[in-house]
Amino acid sequence: MTPILELSGIDKQFAGVNALRDVQLRLFPGEIHALMGQNGAGKSTLIKVLTGVLESSRGDMRLAGEAIRPRSPLDAQKLGISTVYQEVNLCPNLSVAENVFAGRYPRCGALQGFRIDWAEVHRRARELLARIGLEIDVTQLLGSCSVAVQQLVAIARALGVESKVLILDEPTSSLDDDEVQKLFAVLRRLRGEGMAILFITHFLNQVYAVSDRITVLRNGQWVGEWPAAELGPQALISAMLGREFAATAGAAAPMAAADAHTPALLQTTGLGQTGHLHPIDLNVRAGEVLGLAGLLGAGRTELARLLFGLEAPDSGTLSIDGKNVRLANPADAVEHGLALCPEERKTDGIVGELSVRENIALALQARQGVRRFMSHAEQTALAEKFVKSLGIKCTNVEMPIGLLSGGNQQKAMIARWLATDPRLLILDEPTRGIDVAAKQEIMDEILRLAQAGMAVLFISSEMSEVVRVSNRIAVLRDRRKVGELPGGSSEAAVYELIAAEHEHA
Amino acid sequence: MQSDKVAATPLVPPTPAAATPAAANAPAAPSSYTGFLKNNLREYGMLISLVAIMGLFQYLTDGTLLRPLNLTNLVLQNSYIVIMALGMLLVIVAGHIDLSVGSVSGFIGAVAAVLMVQYEWNFVATSLLCIAVGAAIGAAQGWFVAFARIPSFIVTLAGMLVFKGLALALLAGQSVGPFPELFQKLSSGFIADPLGGETLRTTSLLIGVVAAVLLVFFKVRGRMNLAKHDMVTEPYLFFLLKNAAFAIIILAFSWLMSTYKGLPNVLIVMAVLIVAYDFVTTRTTVGRRIYALGGNEKAARLSGIKTQRLAFLTFVNMGALAALAGLVFAARLNTATPKAGLGFELDVIAACFIGGASASGGVGKVMGAVIGAFIMGVMNNGMSILGIGIDYQQVIKGLVLLAAVFVDVYNKNK
């Protein structure tokens, strides 16, 4: 059988950086194909090339044997490639039927070309929805439907334009288990009709539940393509990460673990948020580094946001020093001595046009309040202290932080939170985009802080770091906690714990 | 004003994916009364509010409100609001706002006055030119908003200034009038009455009867059509009551009007425009595209909709309607004054919001805006009859606007 979609030799460069290098992909009609890879592996870039958002620098794309080069999402759609995005890109103020046909209404009447044949619109919408097993009132507003239904409507829309290829970009992130099963039923049905489906996800069990073949990308390069049945979870993980786990035990022995009798500084009991995190029990003690390990999408950032008051939990309790607290906003959390260095520094972290000095001083100043103002000199001294201790490369602390490189921005963010002298510091991917030497510096700093009595919650996708620096490791997978391991466990042990859950599932 | 994000969490409890187990041909059970009411609360609420407010003022004014003379005045005094509300609704649905409509309509009135009175142009040519000028003004503002991406409130706020100044300059600070008689007929004339009796303008009554019959006919046919496709959602009782009420109102209204001077010309103009715009926004591709644009611009663009051009066109349309309203207003006063248009935009915007339009775009119905305009009009009229000062009137108007927007924001944040 010939593939319906074939990519070969795809290159894509951004300002000299290779986002994709010699990537290939084959999609056959009547299959569900999973595209996997860690953050930064190039999945989204490849999808953007496929859907016409970006144009590849080099390479071939063939649809049904014919060379194509989509220049815009509309172009790709017209060629027969439809995408359903994670953030459903439809209009919530229009009805279901209208969304299925937006821009392509069946017309009628004397004013040929203007008047919409609503009866036809509704009839055909219902037909399309029936094809995927959805029977709902097509006249209701899309906004009043659940995300799961909205996604199915997006799929119906793709059917309506007679797509040959359907791309689903992280479709299950906002769905609960039942809805996921319903989606999969739809996908299987479509597969039976001959549709080629490309399915991007990071949920391991879902990959195995529904895909026929798996393609793995890593660091912008194609690693391999396997039938799902032939690639076990451990092999998949090592393909995504790029190395076999050493069977040998992990690196340096952990720093002196906090006394087991030390009362928990922060404790959660059944803390969860519907749709984002299953109820979780966790505790962190002063002077210890708790590592939060898991693959992309395991729920680590969601947990961090709950702990810091950025999101409100739907269930469970959070207690600090033994007393239940309700954190309505980050200011509350800061008052209790918490600090969060967020993952997305661009949107949640840096205030671009302000100087390095102001950015570093911001959180401390926010805690001190409006009146107790740090003078210019004090702010400068503070900023320069951290510039030195963390090795932030900038001409001086007055330059706008937006001009710093990503790595240096990250260091400034860490500096901001260290300046507040917190009792519990949550670091979400603090070493992303930082050079090796700097990573080491930060790791050492974390250990120093813990020794001085600070509690640290350390989230990182670099398992080696987590393993090396944590006193304990909590392992998350698919938004629930699957277990805890003592510090000094090997990476292999962690991955086994992650993979094991799947096999028992 | 535009928002790209679709709420990830449902606004009401999620509907199960497979709602009815039966085959597609099984008749959908008519929703329970309360369920239907809840979904269409806003729409019915407005209608009921209008009726309630009319009833309230009718009582407070000892019956003056619904006297034929007053009804006629009511229609004539508020016609320009309705006309402009039609255009403003499209602008708001597209996610923008137009604060210049008052000044533009005043300016166009001034242009018309100067051309007709000082240069003695023919009134038809003048009117057409004026509407064209209005459209051109709308095009200019629309260009800045849609293509140069400058926030609409700044562009139109500046536009408000420009045309206020130009109107003043054109009129040299005076009032210019009177207009040729035929032109006056636009606003203060009534339709001809070939079948007229002595006390009753029978033609008007006849038109009212025909309108009521047509309304019932189209509604019934529409419902039968829906039934054919098993898509009836409105319970029969409500359907009956609502359309009976409408028919009775139309009949009563035309009766009352025909006992005075009959139906005003401007009412016919309004009716035609309302029907046309309602049709465009509910049944044509270009109309629905505006809603898509307002709901999610990115998605609309991805569907191939030319969003910039569409936004541009809504402003052109607004300009033309503002010009028409300016003509109507000037014809009614029989002069063009420098103060014409002052504060119109607030009435018009308030009408749209009361009628259910959403500040973030994508939501709003033509009929809603019309009802909103009527509510404003009845309030204006009723409060004037009661002798309530302009000051209180403005405060009350502000409160009504607040309530309307509040409901909208509350619904959004739920």
Next chain:
Amino acid sequence: MLKHFSMLMKHRLAWPVITLLLLLAVNAAFNDGFLHIEWRGGHLYGSLIDILNRAAPLMLVSLGMTLVIATRGIDISVGAVVAIAAALAAWMIGGALVVVDGVATHVTRFPMPLALIAAVAVAALCGLWNGMLVARVGMQPIIATLILMVAGRGIAQLITNGQIITIYYGPYFFLGSGYLLGLPFSLFIVAAVFVALYLAITRSALGLFIQSVGINPEASRVAGVKARAIIVGVYAFCGACAGVAGLLISSNVKSADGNNAGQLIELDAILAVTLGGTLLTGGKFSLVGSMIGALIIQTLTYAIYSLGVPPEINLVVKAVVVFAVMLMQSAEFRDSIRALVQKPARGEVRA
């Protein structure tokens, strides 16, 4: 020398200052004695002094508007608030002339200090109202302040009972028309507010927080900044500024007109702020720039009058200037101009 010059040009106040100087030059060219200042009647006298005096209310409103715009908001109700404050003060002082023992004196309904405080307090409350709608209810600033713009004039009219209240109380005039140390008293008020604000912004964390909220509200929130409180406070302050401006205006014209006081001052204020270099998209702001912007507008108005251009054209000119400034600030427009001006290099593919 040249290096100093180009560095000076890069200063963000460069263009506002140059524009102001240009306008002054234009005025001087067309008006003999424009720059002439003399000492007359116990105080400084001249066109420049006049401009300063008339610009005072606008400078105040612009200060408040600057902070609001810095948080990515807008307040179009300031005109109505000006009217409300003026009306309240005038009413509380009372507009009656009383003859006692053959001497026409004035008896105030309430002590003047109380009236002043009440007026500014009510104005601040109006601002608070706006701020709550924006920060707590989540309305868009343009809509939220539109409501007060509609209702506010009505409230002002209610206070004045639909009349124009004429004020006869002598001491009140001092605010807007009096002189202290030879300079108009209104300038001292403006200076006091400016200095207080400047100190608050630079000696406390307010400046930092306001800018932070305007540039990246989410990051500010994560950093623990109480964004909501900041926004509410900023609108309240804007209201208070409008209140003081209302006092100055009514004091100057010796009356309070609920309908016309502060008419169109909102557009002037927005224009002054943007001329002064603060972007409508929020973030960094310049108080001095807004003050210069207000002076530019006043000088422009003066130039238009003295050139004999009809006052209506004043509005048109102002609007054209707004447009020009908007366009300059609009990135899309700059890009399209750039694209028009620079032709693509040969062989290069246009995006």
